[in-house]
Amino acid sequence: MTVQPPTPFPPRPAEPQVAFDRGELNVILSLYGRAVAAGEWRDYAMSFLREVAVFSIFRRAAETPLYRIEKRPALRNRQGMYAVIGPQGQVLKRGGDLRVVLRELDRKLIRSVD
Template sequence: MTAVYYLNKGKKSSLHVTFNRSELGLLLSVYSQRVAKGEWRDYAIDLLGDCAVFSIFRHAHETPLFAVVKTKGHKNKYDEFTVYNGQKRLNRSRNLSEALEVFNNTLVPMNH
């Protein structure tokens, strides 16, 4: 007989961060442009409860070149988007389009 153990018996968090349809459209638009140039080859989406992460890879077996993280801002009043290259924060904004502007520049990833 199998036993089921519930690790989180407390109050469920109402904070569950995801990318909405328009945000996914923006992310995939930037991603597809770089794929067409041969710079990027894979991506992953992780929904971790308190944040959503869109990771960008040159090769699937490597660590991500970039990560776009969506979190809730101060007291959950707004969404915040941060673009990382490894541990380095490249851009942060309450607007995804503004956060993604960092990709308009020529970027050379640190873990190249």
């Protein structure tokens, strides 16, 4: 019988993360695809943290995000867990239904294409 020596760095349990599920990503990426086709958006990034999942939208990769779509499950029963955040950090729309919240960006996209 061999005994394993104790490791100096025992594995830590994985931190719980908030993430977008497949349905939410389909809704977000559908809007993103339309905006890319219209020439408005060019890049995106996703962050999955302990309290929030963020989908950031960029006009160019080297800029700050034009918009952030956030999911905060802790706010589910208060303000709604989804939010669209503008470039200066202002909350443009918040609610419990992702499709309704994303209409804010859809409206801006339609206006800029006309």
